[in-house]
Amino acid sequence: MNDAKKKNLDHSLICLCTAELVMMINTTAFNVALPNIAESFGADMADQQWIVSSYNLVFAAVVLLAGFIGDRLGHLRTMIAGLGMFVVASIIGLASGNIPTLLFSRSIMGAGAGVVIPMGQALLGILFRGSELSRAMTAWAIAGTLGVPFGPLVGGALTAMLGWRGIFGFDGVVFLAVIIVIHMNVPQAGASHESRSLHVPWISVALMFAGFTLFSAGLVNAQHGVLAASAWIPMAIGIVLITGFVLHDQASNNPLMELDLMKDPSFAACAPALMMLNFSMYGIIFIMPTYLETVLRHGTLVGGMLLMPLVVASIVGARMNDWIVSRIGSRGTSLLALGCLAVGMLAIGAAMWWPNEIVKQLTVLAGQTMAGFGLGVGQPAMLTWAMSRVPIEQSGAGSSLLTVFRQFGSIIGVGIFGSIQSGLYVAEFREFAQSFGLNQQSAGSVTLDFQHALELTSSVGGLIRQTASRAYESAMIGSFAAAATIILVALGIVALISRKTLR
Template sequence: MAKSKGDNLNRSLVCLCAAELVMMINTTAFNVALPNIAESLGTSMAEQQWIVSSYNLVFAAVVLLAGFLGDRLGHLKTMLAGLGLFVIASAIGLMAGNVPILLVSRSIMGAGAGIVIPMGQALLGILFRGPELSRAMTAWAIAGTLGVPFGPLIGGTLTATLGWRGIFGFDGVVFLAVIAIILMNVPRINGSRKSRSLHVPWASVAMMFAGFTLFSAGLVNAQHSILAVNAWVPMMVGVVLITGFVLYDNNSRNPLMELGLMKDPSFASCAPALMMLNFSMYGIIFIMPAYLETVLCHDALVGGLLLMPLVVASIVGARMNDWIVSRIGSRGTSLLALGCLATGMLTIGGAMWWSNGMMEQSTVMIGQLMAGLGLGAGQPAMLTWATGRVPIEKSGAGSSLLTVFRQFGSIIGVGIFGSIQSGLYMRGFRVLAQSNGLASQSAGSVTLDFQQAAEFTSLTSDMIRQTASRAYESAITGSFAAAAAIIVVTLGIVALISRKTSR
C-alpha cells in the first residue's frame, strides 16, 4: 500500500514538473522569435518590448486572484484552468495577423502562468510534507531551470522551420498533452478546504491589477530614462494604488491576500529572499546576451551556450540542496544562496576590468557559476522553508503571495538593471567618444551602435565598436555592483527577520 502511494506521488511530481518545464520553455522560446515577428508584422522596437512585457504584467496582476480561487475552488481545478488559458492563447497567437491580437495572446499566456505557478507550488505543499517536500521542491526548481536553455533551442528550431507561428502551434499541442497527463495522474486533493466565501473582492482585484500594471509599465519605460514623465508618473501612481490595495485588503472581511502569513518570520524572510533570486536571474539574462553576442561578436547559439555555466551551476546547486540544508538548515542555506548571488554579481562586474580577453571571459564564467549555485540551492530551500509553514487550507494564498514577490523581483530586475545599464552606457559612450574624436551621441544601445558603425569607413567603424564595447563593459561593472549591493542589503534584512527562527 505504501509503495503504491509512493508511486502515485512520484507520478504526480513528474506531471507537475512537466507543467513547469513546458511553461518555462514557452517563456524563453518566444524571445528568439521576435526578429521574425518584426519582419512579418513590421513591429517597432517599442511594440516588441510591449509584446514581451505584456506577459509579465498580466502574470503579476492575476497571481493573488489565482490563490484566492484555488483555496476555494480547488488547486488542481484552478491549475487546469490556467493550463487551458495557454491552449486558448496558442490558438489566438496562431491566427494573429497584427500586433494587438498578438498582445492579447501573450497577455492570456501571462494570466495562465500567473495561475499555474502558484497552484503547482500549492499542490506540492499539499501532496508532500516534511522531508519529501524538499525533494519535491528541488525537482520543481530543476524543471524550471531546464526550461531556460531548452526554450531558445526549441523556439529557434520552430521559427527557422515553421516561422514564429510554429511556436504557438507547438504550445497548443504540448499544453493539451500536459492537461491530459495531469488529469490522469494527479489526485484530486484540495487539502482541508473549508466552506469559504467565493465572493470575489473585486475592489481589491481592481486596485491590485491597476497598481501592478502601472508600476510595471513605469519600470519598462524607465529603461530609456527614469526621469521621463511616462516612467516616474506611472510608478508613483502604481505605488499609491498598491499601498491602497494592501491597506484596504488587510481590513477586508473577504481579503484577496493572506497578509497574516507574513507574521511568521520564516515565511516573511523567504519573500524578499525569493524576490532577489528572480531579480538576479532576470537581470543577468537581460544584460548578458548583448555582451556575449554583440561585444564578443558571437552568434545567438554561441551566446546562449556561453550562458550555460549559469544553468548548469543552478542544476548542481539544486541537487546539492538537501545536503546543504542537512548541515546548515533552510535559513543558513537561504543566506548562503544570497551571499553566492552577491559574490557572483561582483565577480561578473569585476571581470570587465581585465584587459586580457581570456581572463575576462574566464572570470565571467566563474561569476556565473557562483550566481548559478546561489540560484539553484536557494530556490528549493526557500520554497520548502516557507511552504512548510503554510496551513494546507491556505496553500494557494501562500504560494500566490510568494509568487507575487518572485514576479516583482523579475520586473524590477529588468527595470533596475536596464535603467542603470542604459544610463551608464550612454554616459560612458559619450565620454569615450569625445576622447577619441568621434561623435558623442549614442544610438541608444550597444547593438544599435554596432549596426550604425557599419555605415562608416573601416577605421572609424572599428573605433566606434571599440568605444561601444568599452562603454558597455564599464556599464556592466556599475550595474552588477549596484545589484550586488541590493542583494547584500536584502541578505541583512532576511538575517534580521529570521534571527529567532529555527534552522
C-alpha cells in the first residue's frame, strides 16, 4: 500500500470512528439524565424504559432497511442521510415539553443510528481487508466502547450545567460538524449499485417493526409480572410476527435480510455473542446511573465519573485484542469476553450483599472493570471474525444483520434489566417498609419515591429514602444474577455453534 493511499485510508478511519464515538456518546448520555427527566415529567420506570427502548426499537427496525438501501445507493450517501436525522431530532428534542415529544425525538435518533452504525461497519469492511481490517475494527471498537460508558460522563456534565436539554443542543452542533468532516474525507466505496433493485420489501419492514415493538412492550410490562396478560400476550404476538417476518423474507424474491450468511458457523456464532455485548452494556448503563445518582446521592457529573472504570477497562481490552486473538484466536477471545461479562455481572450484583460500604463499592468497581474488559476485547474480535466472512457486495447486509442482533440485545437488556429491577424493587420496598413500621406503597421508581419523601416530615422521609435505597440495592442482586445466567447460556450456545471453526 503506497503512502498516499494509506494516508487517505487513515483519514477515512478517523472520520468513521469519530462518527461512531459521537453516536455512542449520544446513545448512553441520556441514561444518566433519566433521573433528571423523571423529575421534570414525573416519569416512572416504564416511561424511562420507553425513553431508552424507543431509540433501540426504531434502530432495530431501520437497520436491515439501511443495509438494503446502502448496498444499492451507496454506503457513504446512506450514512450521511442517517447523520442528518440526528440534527433534525436534536431540534425536536430541544423543544420537547412532554414525554411523547421526547419519545418522538429519540425515535428519530434511533432511526439515524440504525443507518449510521451498519453503514460505518460496511465501509470499513470495503475499505480495509486482511490485517488492516482487524486494525480498523479495533479502532472502531475502541471508539464505540469508549463512547458507550463515556456518554454518561458527557451527559452528566451537560445535565449538571444546562439540564437534560443541553444534550440535544450538544448533539445538534456535533452531528452537523461530523456530517461536514465525513463528506470531505470518506470516499464512496463498494460494488456497483446500478444492477440491484431498490424496490423496498415493505411487508418485511412492517412485520419486523411490529414484532420488535410488541415484544419490547411485553418486556416493559413484565415488571408487573411475567404471567400478566399485558406482558406475555404482546411478547407472544411479537414472537409470532418476528417469525413471520423471517419466513416471509426468506421466501421473497427481494429479501430484506441475507440470512444465508448465517450458514457460516463463524458468522452465526458472532451474532448471539454480539447480542450479549449490547445486552450487558445497555443493562449496566440503564441500572447504574440511578444507583449512583439517586441511591448514593451523587450528582449527574459524579455519577458519570463513577462509571469510568468501565471506560478504562474497555479501552485496555480493545488495545489488547490483537495480542489475545494472536494467542487464542477469534473464537477463544469471544468466549473469554463473554466469560468476563458474566463474572462482572455477578460481581456487581454480589456487591450489594456487603454491609460495609467501602467493600461494596470496591466490589462494584471490580465488577465494572471485569465487564468493561469483556466489552473491549470482545467487540473487535467478534466484528473482525464475522465481517471477514462477508463478501464485499454483501457488506451492508452483513453489517446490518449483525447490528440487528446487537440491537435486539439492547432491547432485551433494557427490557429484562428494567422489568426485573422494577418488579423486585416494588416487592422489596413493600417488605422493608413493613419492617420499619411504615404503611407506604412504592411509586414504582426509586427516583419518584425519593421525590415523595421530600413531601413528608424529615423522620418519615428519611425512613422512606432508606427503604427505597435498600430495596433498589436488593433488587440489583436479582437483576445482575439473572443477567449473568443469560450470558452464560449464550456462551454455551456460541461455543456449540463454533465448535468446528478454526480458532
